[in-house]
Amino acid sequence: MSVNEENMVVRETVSLTPAQLREDIEHPENVRIKFDDSVRKAPFDIGSLSYIRRRFSSITWKDAEEPTPVILNSFRKERRDMLINIFDHISSSKYTDYSRLTKLNDVKSVVDECDQFGCSEFMENPEKCRFAYKALSIEWRHQIKIGKISNNKGAILQRTFASLIALCFSREQSTYILERINRIKYLRNPSKPPKEQHFNQYIKTTIALARQLKSFVVEENDFPIKLKMPDYETFVFHSHGGNLKTPYTSKQQNIYNFEEGRLATFDEWKGTVKGGLKSDYDASVSNFEEKNRNKRHERRIDFATLSMQAYMKIFILLTGAQPTEVKQLEYSDSFVLEKDSFKNDFRAIKFRARGREVSYSLGDSYGYALFKEYLDLRSWILNGTKCKYLFFSVIHKQNERKERSLVFRQVGSGRNFYRYFDRIKGVYVPKDFGDITSCPARKYKNLILSELKVSIETRASVLNHTENTNASDYTETTPERQAEEFQAHWDAVKKARQHLDLIGKENKNITTGHCVEEGEPESEIDNPPIEPDCKNPYGCLFCTKYSCHADEEDAHKLYSLLFVIELVRDESTNFAHAEKTFQILAIRAKEILKSMADKSEVHQVMINKIEKKVMVNGVLTTFWERRLDQYERMGIIASA
Template sequence: MSLELRPTVIIDVPLIVTEILLNPDQIIIKFPHGETADIGSLCYLKTAKDKRRGIKDIHFGRLVELESFIDSRRNQIRKLIKIISDQLNFGSKNSVTVKNSVDTFVSFIRWSDQNNFNNVLEDYENSMKIFISYSEFLNTRYSKGDISLKHSDTQQARVFNLLSIFFEQNTLSHETKNLKTTDFSKKSKSQAVKTYKKSINYEIRPTKIINLPFEDNVIPFPPEQSIIMFPTKKTLDVGFLCYLHVGPLKLINQKHVRFVQLKSLCETRKIQVRKLINLISDQLKLNNLSVETIHNHWNRFITFMKWADENKFHNVLDCSVSANNTLTFYSEYLSSKFSHQEISLKHATLQLLTVMNTLSTFFDGDNFRHKANSLKVSDFKKKLSTQLPIIIKPTIRYEIRTSKIIDLPLKIDENILNPEEVIIRFSNGRSVDLGALCYLKAEPVKEYKQGTSRYQKNGRLVHLQSLSNSRQDQIKRLITIVSDQLNHSGLRVKTIIDSISRFVAFMRWADESHLHDVLDSSDKAHNTLKVYSQFLREKFLRNEITLKHAERQHTIVIKILSDFFDEDDFGHGLFVFKSKFNISTATEPPCELAQARLLALCNALFKGIGSLVLDQKSYPYKLNLPEFLDLPNNFLWLFPAESWFKRPENAFIKRKICFGFNYRTGQLNTIKEIKILRGHSLRGDEKIIIEAQNNIDAANSNYRNSQRMHVATVAQNAFIVLFLAETGMNWAQLVDLTWSRNYQINSERQLFRTIKWRANGKECYFELSSGFMPIFKRYLQLRDFLLGNQPCEWLFFKLGKRGLGQPSQIKDSLHNFFKSLKKIDPNLTEIHSRQWRAAKSDWLIRNTDVSTTALVLQNTEKTVLSSYIAGSETKHWEEMSNFLNQVSNVVQGKRENTKNITLRAVGGCSSLGKPKSISEKIPIASNCVEPEGCLFCDKFKIHVDEIDIRKLLSCRYCVKKIAPLTSDQNTYENLIQPILNRIDIFVTEIKKRNNDLLEKIQYEVDEEGELETYWRRKLEMFMELGVVI
């Protein structure tokens, strides 16, 4: 065998950019954690036994015999790579686990090829038979001590799982054991490997006969000795099931006795056999079946148990799950024997039904009777019969089509000649393949990948003969609708991309469901949408998607179809998905201390670094920072180096770069200090000092030096944090902000300034406080410095590495910037745009109202209430503490010093005539006229004694009596409910101090009507007027 190198290419998995794998025989896949697997070599039947025979470069792959190439394997390997990619993309397993499974599966395929099982991936039936042989091979290796039991079981489980996924079968069990069978298909090799089993010493065991049925259900001797005798004098050896290794049947003393390996006695099985004997006894006593029938029934079950032990399903009776898995394989075993005409259909059916009924009785459940493995003879015949023709679906050839990219929005009078070729591209670079919808058959992919960037280069693979003429005009109209949305809807580009991608998913579902006429008319679209609604509903009920996802998908499809057919009520009469927005968790604003620390640090960085680059200060540069950082003299030294700063305590920790700079003193390091940093002294130490000085000179002579540009981007990021905190914008709004140097500043609101400019023919604006304007103007200077003479349409942008390169729109978050900040302040809390938005909302809610908050944040009131009204935890604790202190101050102890207390109808007053409300948001005014106003006054006092408790409870009694008189629900909630809630608060506090007294007075007031004098007269007045009965 001549082994040679083959052409190879390394492809990262999961697949992201392209789905087209043109030469799978060349592919070596690389996992996210860096390891590789040579999948492409499986296209060759003969390969090197070891991986690369000493070749260390992973690009070379495994040595192969080029003549052993199998063309049919190409599609199989292509499918396998996609399965691996999907497991990494959407599965719960990590990269290392998937890699281990792939290695195991590759080993299985190589073993199959070495043993001439070349058709292992052609169909499921053959693969299972080859897998059975592979299981036998592994168990043989285990019996020889070559591998552990855990290794054998793990190998089998991994292979079985991948085979099930590959052939789209339900995975039956991850604890697959060896399954013997003597028959293989004609395509398979009759025996994969020669196996040599260790000889087992079978012996006669002690036996005794039990006459059934017995009366007290007590087995007089150990179950492993039991041979049961039926009333007809027929015997059945049941006790041998207590032994896991059983020999041939022998006739001894007129009794059929099994030989066993005495050492294989299983204590667990003894308990199970005892239960089986009791079941047989109960059947004989209680069942109407004949003794002969019961005997045959249990004879069949013992046959099943013997088969299970022979194939190492020793845990078959341990639990219903184990029994279920074993039964699945037993069904396949009977199917195989029937297909090879070794048993009759009636025998196979009766054997399977007997076992299922017995297991149901044994585990006290009917789950085995309801298994899908055919309970009826006719169904079983459909499954097992070899006479039925094999239906092979014609394969569809998916090919690359001619494609072209069209930028949206369309130009005026731009005409689309060949819509089937169109891939639309948006301003942010994202693309959606709409042209592929002109073909009724396209390559199936995962639903959530439809319409996304996977196909932005070549487009989706399609069946070229499925091009629809009517669909071409429909897609042309759809492209026009998307273009108009970009021009006139005011929606963000990302929102439109999401909408059209979801619609593509709907169209692909319709085509795969053969509902190709979905866009032919409004009625047909409406009928298709009814089916789609049910489809989404079923997916939600199966927990495959969330209710929110279903609602959004459904709503977007209705909206686009409504635009397509120009019908406003297109969704009328359809099933409506309604998610509960109130269950979503509102964003909690960060605590005020975390906000203050971050803003102070970013402000210092922006001002300090801004001065360095804009005022052309020299290196080394002293950057002043806030006091809370605990820095000596509250500053850091900046140098023109890759490590542009270090905290002083880290200045002499060993490092690999920037040896020449002393971050503690702001000078160059001495040779002795360099030795400390390097751990040793070398001849080049003097050169390091010279190079460090040259870096400083270069940065000070060129004010657009790369090091200055780099720290200028740091200042830009610091300003972005300040800008987010100031405006409360979300991240998408910020990165989409355009800019023009021809801007205007207007004073439309006191203490605020509105910045306006025009971009792409549209007027743009945002509002800043007047105090923030100097900082914003300073940023515009920094922006001009970073851009130089380069044009840029974005207010915020990113440059290339270390501040050099062409400006482009920001796409990433500030994660790397926060990593740098944490080197300055290790205790820093990251605060992102959504949290700043919540913080601004929290301030507005506390100081204005919901409507004003929604207006400033440019949200609906519903969004503000559901997403931005959580309030900070610190503020919650502060408010709760104030509330408890307030209640505690109101409720006084014993009535000892009452000189300064004026008696009132509901308690006492510490300063009559000087009312002050405890909160401005309470609708009930605090005054010295109405008694209920006292409850919300900060001068209100209550003593825990009979006088004040009776006053308070009498007030509550009267308020409840007049509550039904309120004109509407709004009045009740604004006037009555606050009074009752306030009284309940005081009652709760009183209960803590004197519960016995409270319960006594509460009974007297509520049950016997013994009100305090003022409130009794008040109630009598209402009764005389006929208001209260």
């Protein structure tokens, strides 16, 4: 839909924080949402989505600061309720501001596409909403096919639309709208992982930068900084550009002698520039001397922040913590090393943990030593100023009298969080290097822990397996193991049906069905992916004592189990581990349910009803609903 901006007006709006969205709002179409400045400075104009004819994207920063221009007579009254539902969701959730903004941007993208695709009436009733959802799902699949958008972008848009539908319509209406429209699956880790050599170079470079730049500023040494990197040595001077020579840089300033680590003499310098004046040379020397006299010069602060970012990256590589968690870590004066353990754990509010405190282990003494080094650097940067966050960003401010000062803020979100990599790429590491974020950090945690000199005992503990496993088995699956797993697959299929109890004998009611002899677990197949254990419901289906009644109650339990494990398989950041653990379990559950359906037409109808109840409408048993909620709080799966 083309929009003529000549007839558009900038309406009067009111800016509200997410907390203020809980209040009664008479005109939600005039609301803009104000987030923390570290997330977004200009208010987000959510109210403009009530108008189907509006400016869809901002051209300049100034445009973004102003309310979105709209054509007033294109107002859709039914979207007021949509906005109120969004406000309730945003204000009552424990999302971070950055996550709220991300979700709202996704909602805006969906509503924009509805309006541009001729589906502006999608909020009028379920029928029109179903038409829009189906039409856009087809369009997104087409755009994926021709390469206009990525598969995951399409999945996010469709998932966002489905979430918006769930907010604005009843459960029955939502089921009708989404029914029989295939979901675009989100592809986890579609790219190949970096090579081990890449990891080693990245980690060694990061440790070298963290420690050597920290020593430079804290010990108040003079420029140039002498860096000893894993595969080269260099001198780093004080200027912003051309101030160091590495295998990855191409332009250097002629005022520096990089071989000897000093300023060039006037005679050396003047032969390299046109019309080299003595006054220009003297000014460069004076500038160099000033930065060496002033031990808290802003250029020293710049190198201190690079060191701080490197220490933060080490922390992420060591723990696999998510950016949303790291941003929230708070500083405590009682981070004291006593017998290789701190009095207090780090504390963070994890976005997917909904307010729950999460602790991180740094491993053994080497990890603790790096952390204590960081605390020294942190103290030097703050220079007596207080900051609640363990990691923070540093901003140079200048007042009207041109007096400069430092402001300490929470680490930014999005691209701002990854500034460390932006600063080192093409300078300290090759330009074609890829960043190592928290997701591959978790996947390659064993390698990272080894490079950080963490003992094999600690590595085994952190990764939840034995030392022998860490030393020998934490590798790709061998052909022998593949054959073993393939045989287990077919054993599971053949034996699963034997557990169906059509009559419904009197035995112990459990979360996955029934148990013939509780407290006496016995594995039915060799080397099951989950050992039978009466304390772990996942192992029950591999136990000889397991029994399943051919009734609605046990079918509901099994489908609820299947719903949870399929979601874990889809959402898990460790895909290989989730598949290894749950694939055969899913097969067994499906075979039992299939066997139940095959008993009679009545059973087939019953199974179809329960399948829709659980797999489509998401109505789980109480136990598995709580387990799902627990997994969301723990961050094993993403919150809806």
